[in-house]
Amino acid sequence: MNLLPxxxxxxxxxxxxxxxxxxxxxxxxxxxxLKNSDLNSLGxxxxxxxxxxxxxxxxxxxxxxxxxxxCSNTNRDNDVLAVVSQPxxxxxxxxxxxxxxxxxxxxxxxxxxxxxxxxxxxxxxxxKRITKVKPKEIIIATNPNxxxxxxxxxxxxxxxxxxxxxxxxxxxxxxGGDIEYADQITLSRALDNRRELNLSK
Numbered sequence: 660m661n662l663l664p665x666x667x668x669x670x671x672x673x674x675x676x677x678x679x680x681x682x683x684x685x686x687x688x689x690x691x692x693l694k695n696s697d698l699n700s701l702g703x704x705x706x707x708x709x710x711x712x713x714x715x716x717x718x719x720x721x722x723x724x725x726x727x728x729x730c731s732n733t734n735r736d737n738d739v740l741a742v743v744s745q746p747x748x749x750x751x752x753x754x755x756x757x758x759x760x761x762x763x764x765x766x767x768x769x770x771x772x773x774x775x776x777x778x779x780x781x782x783x784x785x786x787k788r789i790t791k792v793k794p795k796e797i798i799i800a801t802n803p804n805x806x807x808x809x810x811x812x813x814x815x816x817x818x819x820x821x822x823x824x825x826x827x828x829x830x831x832x833x834x835g836g837d838i839e840y841a842d843q844i845t846l847s848r849a850l851d852n853r854r855e856l857n858l859s860k
Contacts (some may be wrong), residue, residue: 660802667693717788719781720746720764730760736760738795742785742814744768744802752800760798763788768806769813777813785814789821803830803844 663671667689674685692698714720715727724726729735729749739760743749749762765780770803789797799814815825831849832841841849 661830718762718764719766719784720749720762731748737792740794740796741798741800743800744807744810748800765810768801768810770806782814782817786817789818789823798826798828800828802847803860
């Protein structure tokens with residue numbers, strides 16, 4: 660027996676389909692909206708989400724122009740290209756303020772278990788771009804999990820014929836993290852990317 664009105668139950672169900680949103684969080688969000696929010700503004704924002712939205716003709720990230728702001732920025736370094744899985748990865752890297760190159764978005768990762776292969780990703784567009792632009796370095800910035808590693812390995816093999824420097828972002832223990840809770844891949848990366856302590860400082 661459903662104790663909630665159909666509209667409420669439906670919204671809880673839709674929220675539950677979102678990444679990292681469990682049933683309890685979905686319920687809290689729904690009742691928060693019922694009590695506090697301007698539903699018209701939220702509804703319009705959701706309905707208009709895809710309006711005038713397209714993929715950048717260069718890096719394939721989401722944009723509301725033909726070419727995104729990073730690709731059209733002449734101050735960015737064309738010789739260094741970071742390959743990421745999702746547009747949100749660009750946001751995370753940009754927040755560091757350290758990277759001045761450009762990006763290419765795969766829109767996913769290779770995952771045979773989920774039926775996602777190389778042809779389902781923006782890999783061919785990457786190869787065409789490399790052929791045309793000929794960057795000096797490709798940074799593979801996929802996640803340090805099995806899917807990310809599989810994708811990185813596949814890309815490295817595909818790019819090898821271009822004689823371009825291919826690097827992988829370093830992964831290791833996060834600041835404040837405990838070794839006992841780290842997974843095997845994270846610990847392996849932390850050991851592989853160890854560096855000498857500078858005692859002169």
